[in-house]
Amino acid sequence: VTSSPRPEPRRVLVIIPAWNEEATIAAVVDETRAALVGGNVIADILVVDDGSDDATGRVAEASGALVAHLPVNLGVGAAMRTGYRYAQRLGYAITVQVDADGQHNPADIPALLRALAEGADIVIGARVAGDGAFVARGPRRWAMSLLSGTISRIARTRLTDTTSGFKACGPRAIELFARSYPAEYLGDTVESLVVAARSHLVLREVGVVMRPRAGGQPSHGPARSAAFLGRAVLALGLALTRPRPELRGEPYRRYEELGA
């Protein structure tokens, strides 16, 4: 895999997987750009349009983001892998994934990047109490604490929110995810972390405040909570017993050591 020549190599790529998010995508792109400029981060924004039926792709293009159009809907795992492949091919050192529904506040991106620079391969933006705090109850809550507890143990660090889609990744994580970003249920969050932890990547988390969705429908209703618990247990069990992915590429290097 060769990377295309670019006049000015940029180091950070913000990946926004979007499926039928025409109502919010332009605002998310604009806000992300503003946050990057405000945080003095040189970055490109890539929207991966996951086969949307609405105008998501064109709205994203009009807002000035790079847009990769998946010809059919493949799910968030495939959208993320597309983003990581793009990052790897064009030699981005860092990626940040942000949801297209406006739940994540792009103003937190510099905090994630700082934590990454302090020595981590993956930094998770963990949902904490605050305005629009994420409150889970019943089986969903049990499932989430089971997932967090188990992944914390493998990663040898305390993680409180392993189903967050707000993550920053360094070069080793990009290399791993470009090759094998899980497509299974919960693969985009839980299994990707299990894979990373088992490959001895360094995981950290930073508390971020979630906002209510700016638009679109929540993908989880209360009725699905019990099914979520069952599938979460299966997903975790499978992820833990799969053959360990071998880590290729360079050994871990700090953000500063990557050179300007």
Added chain:
Amino acid sequence: MNLLAQSGYPFALVVSALLLLALFWLLRTQRLREKYSVLWFAVITGWLTALAGVTTPINLVFILAFLVLLVVCIQLSIEISTLEESARTVAEEVALLRLELERRTGKPQSLPGQETDVRQPHTDESPAS
């Protein structure tokens, strides 16, 4: 026949256990996607209970026929899982190639069938709500 009828339950138990192990192995090596496996976990469980009550020889014929069909269906699920992964990889590659093309030519390419779609012209600066 009679012997098998009497030992129907242990037989069913052993076969079901083997099938469950095979399914788990397939999932582990990513040859079968999880969403197809859930169905087969259910089917095998149902089959186990049905088999426990073998009393007439003709049922053995049904059981064997069902077993063959079950294996065929699992085989097809495996093939679909493989195909899905290939389709996924190809679609990702297409998306990246299209992006690269757009980046080099400096303008978005319309896909066949989209030329006449003027619902949201690309030049429109105000995003649809």
